[in-house]
Amino acid sequence: MSEVRVITLENPPVNGLGHAVRKGIVEGLAAAQADPAVKAVVIIGAGSGFSGGADIKEFGTDKMLAEPTLGQVIRALEASTKPVVAAIHGIALGGGLELALGCHFRVALPGAKIGLPEVKLGLLPGAGGTQRLPRVVGLEAAVNMIVSGEPVLSEKLGPVPEPAKAGARGDEAPVTPAAGQLSLPRQSSSRGAGAQLFDELVEGDLLEGALAFARRALAEKRPLVKVRDRKVEHENAEGYLKFARNTVQAVAKNLPAPVACVDAVAASVSLPFDEGLRKERELFTVLMGSPESRSLRHAFFAERAAGKVADVPEGTPTRPIKKVAMIGAGTMGGGIAMNFANAGIPVAILEMKQEALDRGLGIIRRNYEASLKKGKLTQAKLDERMGLISGTLDYKDIADADLVIEAVFEDLGVKETVFRKLDEVMKPGAILATNTSTLDVDKIAAFTRRPQDVVGMHFFSPANVMKLLEVVRGEKTAKDVLATVMALAKKIRKTAVVSGVCDGFIGNRMIAKYVEQAGYLLEEGCLPQQVDKAMEKWGMAMGPLRMGDLAGNDIGWSIRKRRYAEDAEYAKRAPKIYDRLCELGRFGQKTGAGFYKYEAGKREPIPDPVVEKLIVDHSREIGVTRRKISDQEIVERCVYALVNEGARIVEEGIAQRASDVDMVYLTGYGFPLHRGGPMHYANEVGLGEVVAAMHRFGWDPARSLTSLPLGGGSGRGS
Ligand code: NAD
Numbered sequence: 001m002s003e004v005r006v007i008t009l010e011n012p013p014v015n016g017l018g019h020a021v022r023k024g025i026v027e028g029l030a031a032a033q034a035d036p037a038v039k040a041v042v043i044i045g046a047g048s049g050f051s052g053g054a055d056i057k058e059f060g061t062d063k064m065l066a067e068p069t070l071g072q073v074i075r076a077l078e079a080s081t082k083p084v085v086a087a088i089h090g091i092a093l094g095g096g097l098e099l100a101l102g103c104h105f106r107v108a109l110p111g112a113k114i115g116l117p118e119v120k121l122g123l124l125p126g127a128g129g130t131q132r133l134p135r136v137v138g139l140e141a142a143v144n145m146i147v148s149g150e151p152v153l154s155e156k157l158g159p160v161p162e163p164a165k166a167g168a169r170g171d172e173a174p175v176t177p178a179a180g181q182l183s184l185p186r187q188s189s190s191r192g193a194g195a196q197l198f199d200e201l202v203e204g205d206l207l208e209g210a211l212a213f214a215r216r217a218l219a220e221k222r223p224l225v226k227v228r229d230r231k232v233e234h235e236n237a238e239g240y241l242k243f244a245r246n247t248v249q250a251v252a253k254n255l256p257a258p259v260a261c262v263d264a265v266a267a268s269v270s271l272p273f274d275e276g277l278r279k280e281r282e283l284f285t286v287l288m289g290s291p292e293s294r295s296l297r298h299a300f301f302a303e304r305a306a307g308k309v310a311d312v313p314e315g316t317p318t319r320p321i322k323k324v325a326m327i328g329a330g331t332m333g334g335g336i337a338m339n340f341a342n343a344g345i346p347v348a349i350l351e352m353k354q355e356a357l358d359r360g361l362g363i364i365r366r367n368y369e370a371s372l373k374k375g376k377l378t379q380a381k382l383d384e385r386m387g388l389i390s391g392t393l394d395y396k397d398i399a400d401a402d403l404v405i406e407a408v409f410e411d412l413g414v415k416e417t418v419f420r421k422l423d424e425v426m427k428p429g430a431i432l433a434t435n436t437s438t439l440d441v442d443k444i445a446a447f448t449r450r451p452q453d454v455v456g457m458h459f460f461s462p463a464n465v466m467k468l469l470e471v472v473r474g475e476k477t478a479k480d481v482l483a484t485v486m487a488l489a490k491k492i493r494k495t496a497v498v499s500g501v502c503d504g505f506i507g508n509r510m511i512a513k514y515v516e517q518a519g520y521l522l523e524e525g526c527l528p529q530q531v532d533k534a535m536e537k538w539g540m541a542m543g544p545l546r547m548g549d550l551a552g553n554d555i556g557w558s559i560r561k562r563r564y565a566e567d568a569e570y571a572k573r574a575p576k577i578y579d580r581l582c583e584l585g586r587f588g589q590k591t592g593a594g595f596y597k598y599e600a601g602k603r604e605p606i607p608d609p610v611v612e613k614l615i616v617d618h619s620r621e622i623g624v625t626r627r628k629i630s631d632q633e634i635v636e637r638c639v640y641a642l643v644n645e646g647a648r649i650v651e652e653g654i655a656q657r658a659s660d661v662d663m664v665y666l667t668g669y670g671f672p673l674h675r676g677g678p679m680h681y682a683n684e685v686g687l688g689e690v691v692a693a694m695h696r697f698g699w700d701p702a703r704s705l706t707s708l709p710l711g712g713g714s715g716r717g718s
Helices: 019-034 070-079 095-101 117-121 129-137 139-148 206-219 237-251 257-270 273-288 291-306 331-342 354-373 379-388 412-425 441-446 479-491 505-524 528-538 544-551 553-566 568-573 577-583 609-621 631-651 658-668 678-685 687-696
Strands: 003-009 038-045 084-088 091-093 105-108 113-115 324-327 347-350 389-392 403-406 431-434 454-459 468-472 495-499
Touching: 003 019, 003 206, 019 038, 019 070, 038 095, 038 206, 070 095, 084 095, 084 206, 091 095, 095 129, 105 206, 117 139, 117 257, 117 291, 129 139, 129 257, 129 273, 139 237, 139 257, 237 257, 257 273, 291 495, 291 658, 291 678, 324 331, 331 347, 331 354, 331 379, 331 389, 331 454, 347 354, 354 379, 354 389, 379 389, 403 412, 412 431, 412 441, 431 479, 441 454, 454 479, 454 505, 468 479, 468 505, 468 658, 479 495, 495 505, 495 658, 505 528, 505 544, 505 577, 505 609, 505 631, 505 658, 528 544, 528 631, 544 553, 553 568, 553 577, 577 609, 631 658, 631 678, 631 687, 658 678, 678 687
Parallel strands: 003 038, 038 084, 084 105, 091 113, 324 347, 324 403, 347 389, 403 431, 431 454, 468 495
Antiparallel strands: 454 468
């Protein structure tokens, strides 16, 4: 029997293609070439997948660029005179898929995730993926996979069953450029001759299947297929690419990568292979140096970093969470409960009155039914999830929960009653969490005899949708409690960021400064629509005044009233335009009027002359001569207010690191991903320039932003 040499990729956790792995492949291949007994080669991944692509441990190091590069490895595979078969299971992503495309044959287990996710880091596949994939799977499927970055299951890329061949693949990954939701409809039924990624789908043992395939290929004397020698087949490639480019450009407004992906794939059609590769490299290099890609890569690493707590090492024991209880079935309680039901964890909700409980459970059901209508949930799943949610009026029914999350009114007295009761009834070791937005978690912990078990779990509204979870670490919160909550966050698919105790924690403490600047801008000369438009054009999902109208201006009002009482300096400094608006009962969308007016049942903000007059009159009353303010000043003052407070939050140790501040803003506050978060953005602008602007505004820049002498701080705010 012919000998088949097996090269195994082994670099846990995902067989990243680090330097040692690349070198190993080239050496293994050379040895196989040199050994006359070896007739074919199989490359397979150890562990749970083939390869996840580049080794992120090498990002930004010399090793990443050291030879052999991935391109060189792929060239060596392609040039092999002995057949090379890639045997794929689990994942073949990014460079992993590009490596497989350099092989002569590919076999896979069903269920493997195959994709080129580089676009999600603001890049494009830079080791031939944009040139080889369309030559194999066809132009449209390749554009979809590369532009969306979404993986496709291997069985969808395997051999097409005979009767289904022509036009059977309407199911490629939809084009969903990181920024938007868009699916490029199929334009053509032709997939090109033999347009399939896998030569065979293996049932059973992958290695055995791959070895058998290699032997068959040898026995049948199958010609060695070099992907580079194939042509991209499409009946109207030019028309399709134009359409793809326009569609992608419209959706991925602020991100250059998706369009560059289309341009790179276009080169696979219009240029000879090697020139196409050069074009791919050129486009890749431009993207690599773009601020957008830097932001996306920053966010990628920031998310990983946020999960780490300096003094709570990995491996810290966690407490099992098999049953959760919620106190309060209001806006937050209902949304939070859904997270646990979605993750298969039973959750009991406690209310004071049957009526409130019924209302809360009714809203949860209607939320799930809306998903059912949109086709995002099946009836069976809906029933299963509702089955995991129960309601009660009796603390006895929740006493055995492993975690209880309180989401009652934002009032320390009410929280005290609840926590004293929880202390009395909950089993020993239960984690007692509060969803408070502004109250002192240490004070809440002190209402119990077990402050070590108390922690803040600050979800954002709507809690079943928003990714962010601020985990508020009290002075006495036990390490295993923190470790448990961080692990649980992953399970319910939240991005958890640890915050220390302070008024507003990380996110709301910063937003107060941002909103404060927006208020000053109104008092000094802007109208709401100018401030909102400037911020939205810059990239915020929603301008600050529309945000207030959505969240309810009365919430900020009650917080301000408390702060006025606590802090005379703040009471003097704060812009009063918000109070003037609230005094008119204009709480926002819920009252049909706020900074804008709203037609019944609509969310479209309509500028309102009443507000314009209110603002202009208010400026006069406080003795401010209104002036024309540029969009640039609006953006700088609002964003740098976030930066300054973010820096102080890091200095005080409330946030563990600057990138945590960015994660909070990217996942909880609609901060534009392509700007990478306020702290990253400040670095991009250059701290010198940011600090100079702060001095121009008369602010005190946070110490960590500057080594310059601190300014006078005579300006308004921040
Ligand atoms: P909500 O008024 O919608 O709901 C509060 C619920 O708690 C009501 O259903 C009420 O009947 C119930 N309740 C009150 N006292 C109770 C008690 N003693 N026992 C049992 N149930 C009781 O309020 P919400 O917006 O859901 O806010 C709840 C908490 O979440 C507050 O601490 C708030 O600051 C915080 N929070 C709110 C948001 C938001 O955007 N709404 C965001 C993050 C955090």
